[in-house]
Amino acid sequence: MINVGIVGGTGYTGVELLRILSQHPEVNIQTITSRNEAGIEVAELFPSLRGHIKLKFSDPVESELNQCDLVFFATPNGIAMQQAQTLLDAGVRIIDLAADFRIKDIAEWEKWYGMRHACPGLVAEAVYGLPEINREEIRKARLIANPGCYPTAVQLGFLPLIEAGIVDNQNLIADVKSGVSGAGRKAEVHTLLAEAADNFKAYGVPGHRHLPEIKQGLSNIAKEPVDLIFVPHLTPMIRGIHATLYANLAAHIDLQTLYEQRYAKEPFVDVLPAGKHPETRSVRGSNLCRIAVHQPQGRNTAVILSVTDNLVKGAAGQAVQNMNLMFGFTETLGINFVPLLP
Numbered sequence: 001m002i003n004v005g006i007v008g009g010t011g012y013t014g015v016e017l018l019r020i021l022s023q024h025p026e027v028n029i030q031t032i033t034s035r036n037e038a039g040i041e042v043a044e045l046f047p048s049l050r051g052h053i054k055l056k057f058s059d060p061v062e063s064e065l066n067q068c069d070l071v072f073f074a075t076p077n078g079i080a081m082q083q084a085q086t087l088l089d090a091g092v093r094i095i096d097l098a099a100d101f102r103i104k105d106i107a108e109w110e111k112w113y114g115m116r117h118a119c120p121g122l123v124a125e126a127v128y129g130l131p132e133i134n135r136e137e138i139r140k141a142r143l144i145a146n147p148g149c150y151p152t153a154v155q156l157g158f159l160p161l162i163e164a165g166i167v168d169n170q171n172l173i174a175d176v177k178s179g180v181s182g183a184g185r186k187a188e189v190h191t192l193l194a195e196a197a198d199n200f201k202a203y204g205v206p207g208h209r210h211l212p213e214i215k216q217g218l219s220n221i222a223k224e225p226v227d228l229i230f231v232p233h234l235t236p237m238i239r240g241i242h243a244t245l246y247a248n249l250a251a252h253i254d255l256q257t258l259y260e261q262r263y264a265k266e267p268f269v270d271v272l273p274a275g276k277h278p279e280t281r282s283v284r285g286s287n288l289c290r291i292a293v294h295q296p297q298g299r300n301t302a303v304i305l306s307v308t309d310n311l312v313k314g315a316a317g318q319a320v321q322n323m324n325l326m327f328g329f330t331e332t333l334g335i336n337f338v339p340l341l342p
């Protein structure tokens with residue numbers, strides 16, 4: 001058993017981590033922090049966890065994070081970077097669900113995130129936690145940068161095409177829709193029921209902070225700079241991400257076979273049989289990325305549908321997948337569950 005701490009246990013990713021980890025046979029949840037709810041029973045705030053989590057929230061300053069084997073940061077951007085060095089020095093391993101360690105170019109990170117990086121020296125060491133690309137590095141890592149929700153769906157969708165070197169890498173298009181929980185649990189006008197329900201909008205069109213993360217990941221795979229247009233949308237689902245990806249093909253190839261072979265051994269990527277499309281409603285609570293491949297007749301265009309859950313394969317579930325790899329557990333342990341329907 002490993003002792004685990006969660007910083008930020010009251011956000012949507014934090015409570016999703018609690019739900020998953022409370023059922024994990026190799027995890028003892030030692031401490032869960034919240035500044036606003038310190039002293040309150042976790043089960044009082046989240047009755048869904050009654051009988052599963054017996055802890056109280058503690059203040060991050062007073063909680064004994066340095067006695068954990070692993071600490072998850074389910075906090076806003078800019079928090080993990082302030083505590084990472086101290087925890088690593090105490091022998092604690094870290095998975096940051098936020099973006100502090102995702103982008104290797106510090107100036108680029110500071111531009112998109114609008115703050116100074118507190119520990120640029122650790123960024124090079126951090127391993128980008130996308131197991132389908134970095135599995136062996138993740139096993140050895142002390143510090144994991146868990147990917148963003150949109151970048152998970154987009155990178156997994158484009159990955160086989162780019163690895164095979166058969167697309168025009170300068171003209172990729174990612175048209176992506178997210179459920180509202182992707183915006184987090186904090187109160188904001190644009191996620192009010194009256195604003196977000198029965199509504200639909202594109203946002204971040206001139207530039208979204210996940211663009212440099214996606215470009216970095218795809219460029220690493222291509223071994224040359226990749227360019228793409230990425231437009232996120234807010235859709236009135238509670239959970240889930242649906243990415244529709246377009247790429248111009250530079251060679252004739254059987255896309256279905258390419259995808260099936262690339263992901264044959266991946267426990268959390270499911271390539272649907274030819275002609276099937278992922279059903280959006282089934283992304284709710286799904287633990288994996290479901291991919292459908294389509295090539296319109298007579299066109300050299302690949303249309304890839306990549307569907308995930310922003311809170312599971314896009315955040316907490318992927319973080320636990322990384323934890324399993326880091327501690328030598330079976331990769332699917334505790335996250336091999338069946339999605340909700342409806």
Ligand SMILES: NC(=O)C1=CN([C@@H]2O[C@H](COP(=O)(O)OP(=O)(O)OC[C@H]3O[C@@H](n4cnc5c(N)ncnc54)[C@H](OP(=O)(O)O)[C@@H]3O)[C@@H](O)[C@H]2O)C=CC1
Pocket residue numbers: 007008009010011012013014033034035036037060073074075076077079097098099147148149181182183184185186310311314315
């Ligand atoms: N929602 C999603 O689908 C996804 C989110 N992420 C990322 O995961 C992170 C968490 O997201 P989400 O759960 O949505 O966020 P929320 O805003 O819903 O939750 C944030 C949590 O962090 C705590 N917190 C806030 N400020 C601090 C601080 N200064 N020190 C310590 N704790 C703090 C809050 O508790 P309190 O204020 O009481 O301390 C709260 O528990 C974000 O970086 C987000 O970008 C990544 C992928 C998907």
Ligand SMILES: CC(=O)N[C@@H](CCC(=O)OP(=O)(O)O)C(=O)O
Pocket residue numbers: 077097098099147148149178179180181182183184210232234
């Ligand atoms: C729907 C919605 O608002 N989504 C969020 C992204 C979610 C996310 O978690 O991004 P980071 O982990 O990189 O902060 C947004 O667009 O800001």
